[in-house]
Amino acid sequence: MGIRKGHVVLLLSPNSIYFPVVCLSVMSLGAIITTTNPLNTAAEIGKQISDSKPVLAFTIPQLLPKLAGSTIPIVLLDDHAISNASQAKIVTTLHQMMKTEPSGSRVRDRVNQDDTATLLYSSGTTGASKGVVSSHRNLIAMVQTVLNRFSLQEEERFICTVPMFHIYGLVAFATGLLASGSTVIVLSKFEMHDMLSTIEKYRATYLPLVPPILVAMVNAADQIRKKYDLSSLHSALSGGAPLSKEVIEGFLDKYPTVKILQGYGLTESTGIGASTDSLEESRKYGTAGMLSPSMEAKIVDPDSGKALTVNQTGELWLRGPSIMKGYFSNPEATASTLDSEGWLKTGDICYIDDDGFIFVVDRLKELIKYKGYQVPPAELEALLLTHPEIFDAAVIP
DSSP states (O other), rough: OOOOOOOOEEEEEEEEEEEHHHHHHHHHHHHHEEEEEEEHHHHHHHHHHHHHSEEEEEOGGGGGGGGGOOEEEEEEESOOOOOOOOEEEEEEEEEHHHOOOOOOTOOOOOTTTEEEEEEEEEOSSEEEESEEEHHHHHHHHHHHHHHHOOOTTTTTTEOOOSSSHHHHHIIIIIIIGGGGGGGGOOSSSSHHHHHHHHHHHHOOOEEEHHHHHHHHHHHHHHHHHOOOOOOOOOOOESSOOOOOOOHHHHHHHHHHHHHHEEOOOOOGGGSSEOOOSSSHHSSSTTEEEOOOOOEEEEEOOTTTBOOOOOTTOOOEESSSSOOOOTTTTOOHHHHHHHTTTEEEEEEEEEEEHHHHHEEEEGGGGEEEETTTTTHHHHHHHHHTTSSSOOOOOOOHH
């Protein structure tokens, strides 16, 4: 296919076993993988294509219409028949590529740790979606952190419920967990029945998820326990937002043999930041956990730039080997997010307590100012969720 170091390759696909195959293959060549949400519109995907300029795309037949306006060569991830009505430029399939013997004359570029590996798009710490440039060094640091955190054995089985195009899914399922030798059971998309029946069928031991799924499992616990055998499950890994005391206690009451572990990270930090690694730590209600190994943190007054002390609330800054190189072709956004000493301004309002636990209060840009007070939407959301008839809540400033 002529893919070389520095080329960008687009992956537009739901979760599948081919996702890590494509990601790791592209990165092994020194090329750059960029992923996108299959639910995005053709216009949104077109904008990302215009910005990242991929030379090749991998997708499935069902998503071809979203690439119809592009001239990028396309490799299909399966061998299904293609409609003649498609305007896409299909060059081959992944299966056909795997059958083809590599050319003996091909040149393999040397890949260095500082070379770019991934280009994931994020709304960033502020503003519109931007391409986050992460290096091989960033990914190596992330994988090592994942391995150190879990000390996994080969018999562990993870259910893949979160999208691999997102940093959470990429870290957990397309790279990090593969290094442990653990089994990953892939769901193409989240659906509660499919997830629960898959846990039962394959005797899954770890369940990575996001808070709304965990809340749904608490609310429907009686029906779930009657219908599904979840006895193999020993850990639920929650990310995306801190869990409230009520949710944690509710889950542990309904599923007493399953411990809850939490994590905090950003696309800009390659998914690494903080985590709770035991049930005792998770009982520190509201915490995102303790700082990840090799990561530094400080709490900074967003107005004065002054570093604050313990139990003082300000913006969380992070520094470490998993922090991004910058935003793609956007030096202004990079300069406003990364300072000259390598500190990443997360945009999250946090504090660190006397024991070193990080607590996320809210997003810096989302604080509601009312009569001189700063009211975090997350506090209002947590209050609303205490009502037994409220399933989920979002407060928009």
